Amino acid sequence: MPGLIGFYTFGEGRENWDASHFIHYGLNALQGRGQESVSLATIGQGNTLHTLSxxxxxxxxFQKNRASIPKGFIGIGQTSSYLEDYLVHVKTPYEMVLALDGTTDLHENRGEATKLFARQLSQLLHSEKEPLKATSMLINKIGGGYSFAALTHKQELITGRNPLGVKPLETGSVGFDISAVASETCALDVMGIDQTGSVETGEVIMFSPEDIRGNTPATDAGNFCSYEYVYLARLDSQVNSLPVAKVRNSIGRELAKTHPVKADVVIGVPETALPIANGYSQESGMPQEPGFMRTGENIRAALEPTQKERLVGVQLKLNPIKSAVEGKDVVLVDDSVVRGNTLRNTVLNLKRSGAKQIHVRIGSPTLVSPCPYGVEIPPRDELISGSLSEKELANNVGADSISFMTAEELQHAIGLPRQNLCMRCFENGGAKR
Amino acid sequence: MRVMGVGGGAREHALAWKLSLSDHKPEIFWIAENRNPGIHKICRDYKGELRIGRTTDPKTIVRSARGWGIDIVVVGPEEPGFHAIPDALEKEGIQCIGASQELSIIERSKADLRRLQWENNLPGKLLFRTFKNAREASGYIRKNIDTQPWLQNIVIKPARQSGGKGVKLIEDQQIYLHDEKERFKEAYFDSLQASMAAYSDIEDKILVEEKAWGPEYSLQCFTDGKTVLGTPLVQDNKSAHDFDSGPETGGMGSISGPDMTLPFITREEYDKSLKIVEGIVEAVQKKTGKAYHGMVGGQMMLTENEGPTIIEMYSRLGDPEAINMLSMLKTDIVDIFQAIAERRLSRLKLEFTNEDAAVVKVVAPNGYPEKREKAKGHPVQVFETNIKRNGCYLFWGSADLQEDQQVVTGGSRLLALMAMDHTLPPASARIEKTVSSVQLTDGWGLYHRSDIGTDRLLAKRRDAAERVRRLYKYREEHGILGSRMGWVPNLGRIDTSQLLLKEMHGPEKA
Known part of the structure; x- marks a missing residue:
């Protein structure tokens, strides 16, 4: 899953801005969405696109390539959890580079599908007189679920969100000089850019040296990814104008109401589940305590690509704080369960640290299908909760009980109508592939 | 009676329209640099004439006024004031509503305005420094940024009005972006120095001000020098595009009403703002020894340090803010002008509608404001019956009526559409429904801001106002409103305002 940034400048002296500095720190804030591949493209005076991946x-x-970072006063950037997932550079007929989060349905393979989308966009920009209208038509025609930012050789930044709206995209601006888009608002904050609201579903915004123009967005509210709220998005972001921190707290509260258990202490699995545990504690009245200390960088275990790195990630990040659990019954709160190995390690570590009973409460439904829009949820046969019952699963991970939220409970906690939430990964048969 | 206006924008069209509604039935004459189609029609219908001429040339203006036998002249834009048009008219014994050259210093020199505030210890000011050149500016900031934290977040302006040079807002708050911000800032200092080199009459070329944060609003007033009468607050929107993004423009649209304040400004803040403007008028009259008779406006902001604060002053009405105010005005405009001319404004009571709010949206050709040459010369078509049917009013701005009766764009803001309703959002919606009635027939694009007057933007303004209000009220309750006290390691307590006063009156200046 990639994180995107688009950076645009206006006004006198715009040539003095260096987009790469802003994108550098903006992408840093989006690393939760992936840290396997990075690319950057910029343009300054003239018609030359500079790219580096x-x-x-x-x-x-940015450290390694310090000497060769592309310079310019407009740019786009992408950080991705896929290996070798870079910006697509199309040279003819209309030169442009494209960053895309999600998938288009133009090909079985995500990378190929993105390339085909880029080529069609280039073709349209070349042949159509009204590029905004043409792009708007394109995203209405090409299915899938995606957000994108394209930078052209004519110093245009074209950015949008397809009508499904499953992938987030946020806008911001500061002073009279800078406008930006980013997958999450936290990246705008880090770049020192004020949030100005979400790109709406089906909306295309085009920045050009002459003006900023937008089409009329889709009338439907869209089908927002619920996993963004559960796990993907950063805690300090707003997704579709909902603060992620607030949603995670209300997931915890909902979980405490619908899946109660008597225990001595609530422990959250760092980092994502901590605010969920906090909500569980507030609602149940049981105290929440820090249960783990992390060593090393925050590695997002669920998205780590190899089994070995995943285990190392878990070991490094989760050193139990013995005094918090010793001799106590514990409610262990996590956001989701993918393959089960993180959970198994965590439960085992807590029991070795002297925890008596461990009741696992998960702030989302069982993951049963891969994501059709490119979030790295493994194939069905690798999803433990799709294969085992709650009882079997508890035994498997060594917990005294385990229970998951239902889709209805999650939807209630997020607070959006069911038809506006994508829950395909939580539903059997939801995914096409 | 005969009235003559000066200036050819949407503000002047609104003034002409208001004159045409007067019970005094004035004959309406005008001088503008473009053949504004709206003013042209009003002059023709009201037994007058629109003449094309240089609005900053005293000779042209005086000759025309004398030739037409004009009783009162009203000056729209700021430039004629800067060029002593009111002074020249008065020397000829012709009444002029407009700030004279010396008084217009409050708009012409942003540095002098700040000095006036600090010398007289008036409320609603911002910290500032002026510099002779770019090196001095960047040297001062580099040296003092640690001991004077306000230098992190600054507004850079030309110290006096200068050939379209805009303001730059720089917030230097992320240490990892500090070098980037510094480089941009210093490059702009260089560019200001180059463009200001032509003005050898003033020492200060660059103005650096404390960057405040909060909702902005304009308070426009009529004054005869003794009395300052406030009008309803108006909020203009300076960014070119929706949700306050894009380059700086002259103003893309404005809101006012349904009463004297705005939905996010309190009556108390209105009264304080009026006091602040009165203070400036008094101070500038004292300084120059001249009487102010005309329009004056405070471009205000609610700020955390001061509450109502002056960002800049107008020595005239705002464009497009004038359209809001004049649309809400119920008093006969000729009565106001006569009262100003005869210095008896204190006996006049201004009346405004208190039932309706007004929304103004500017329509501009693509290319404005950055590529004006591309935005110029496109043929315009307007469906007037449609505009009337939707209850909207059209005020022509940067437009030119050619000899073949075709209107073409002038490259700046083409026109403004105004609608009134009980609250702002329905008025805004009415303009949205109407805006397609304005088109360019050669296929070139037009744009406007759809968000002005909508609930969503109002909520954003209200939210900003509430945050700032909490901060300045806290300072008020703790008796530190307007104070700039701080503590700096090694230096201890510092008072940045004392530091500023010391530097203003320091030995090098004395």
Whole structure:
């Protein structure tokens, strides 16, 4: 899953801005969405697009390439959880680079589908007189679920969200000089740019040296990804104008109401589940205590690509704080369960640290299907909760009980109408592939 | 009676329209640099004439006024004031409603305005420094940024009005972006220095001000020098595009009403703002020894340090803010002008509608404001019956009526549409429904801001106002409103305002 940034400048002296500095820190804030591949494209005076791509994390990319970072006063950037997932550079007929979060339905393979989308966009920008209208038609025609930012050789930044609206995209601006879009609002904050609201579903915004123009967005509210609220988005972001921190707290409260259990202490699995545990504690009246300390960087275990790295990630991040659990019955709150190995390690570590009973409460329904829009949820046969009952699962991970929220409970906690939430990963048969 | 106006924008069209509604039935004459189609029609219908001429040339203006036998002249824009048009008319014995050259200093020199405030210890001011050149500006900031934290978040302006040079707002709050912000800032200092080099009459070229944060609003007033009468608050929107993004413009639209304040400004804040404007008028009269008779406006902001604060002053009405105010005005405008001319404004009571709110939206050709040459010369078509049917009013701005009767764009803000309703959102919606009645027939695009007057933007303003209000009220309750006290490691307590006064009156200036 990629995180996107688009950065645009106006006014006198715009040539003095260096987009790469802003994008650098903006992408840093989006690393929760992926840290396997980074790319950057910029344009300054003239018609030359400068691009650079590389593997690894954002900081590593910018440090390693310090001498060759593309410069210019407009730019786009992307950090991705996929290996070798870079900006697509189309040279003809209309030169542009494209960053895309999600998937288009133009091809079985996500990378190929993105390339095909880029080529169609380039073709349209070349042949159509009204690029905004043409792009708007394109995203209404091409299915899937995606948000994108494209930078053209004519110093245009074209950005949008397809009518399904499953992938987030937020706008911001500061002074009379800078406008930006980013997958999450936290990236705008880090770049020192004020939030100005979500790109609406089916909306295309086009920044050009002459003006900023937008089409009329889709009339439907869209089908927002519920997993953004549960796990993907950063706690300090707003997604579709809902603060993620507030939603996670209300998930915890809902979980305490619908899946109560008597225990001595509530422990959240860092980092994502901490605010959920906090909500559980507030609602149940049981105290929440910090149960783990992390060593090393925040590695997002669920999205780590290899089994080995995943285990290392878990070991490094979760050192139990013995005094918090010793001799106590524990409610262990996590956001979701993918393969079960993180949970198994965590429960085992807590029991070795002296916890008596461990009751696992999960702030989302069982994950049963891969995501059709490119979030790395593994194939069905790797999803533990799709294969085992709650009782079997509890035994498997060594917990005294385990229970998951239902889709209805999650929807209630998020507070959006059911038809405006994508829950395909939580529903059997929801995913096409 | 005969009235002559000066200036060819939407503000002047609104003035002409208001004159045409007067019970005094004045004959209406005008001088503008473009053949504004709206003013042209009003002059023709009211036994007058629109003449094309240089509005900053005293000779042209005086000759025309004398030739037409004008009783009262009203000056719309700021430039004629800067060029002593009111002074020249008065020397000829012709009454003029408009700030004279010396008084218009409050708008012409942003540095002098700040000095006036600090010298007289008036409320609603911002910290500032002026510099002779770019090196001095960047040197001062580099040296003092740690001991004077306000230098982190600054507004950079030309110290006096200068060939379209805009303001830059720089917030330097992220240490990792500090070098980037510094580079941009210093490059702009260089560019200001270059463009200000032509003005050898003033020492200060660059003005740096404390960047305040809060909702902005304009308070426009009529004054005869003794009395300052306030009108309903108006909020203009300076960014070119929706949700306050995009480059700085002259103003893309404005809201006012349904009473004297705005939905996010309190009556108490209105009264304080009026006091602040009165203070400026008094101070500038004292300084120059001249009587102010005309219009004056405070571009205000609620700020956390001061509450109501002056961002800039107008020595005239705002454009487009004038359209809001004049639309809400119930008093005969000729009565107001006569009262100003005869210095008896204190006996006049201004009346405004208290039932309706007004929304104004500016329509501009693509290319404005950054590529005006591209925005110029496109043929315009307007469906007037449609506009009337939707209860909207059209005020022509940067437009030119050619000899073949075709109107073409002038490259700046083409026109303004105004609608009134009980509250702002339905008025805004009415303009949205109407805006397609204005088109360019050669396929070139027009744009406007759809968000002005909508619930969503109002909520944003209200939210900003409430946050700032909490901060300045706290300062008020703790007796530190307007104070700039701080503590700096190694230096201890510092008072930045004392520091500023010391530097203003320091030995080098004396």
């Amino acid at each position: 590389g593997k690894g994390g954002v900081e590593e990319f």
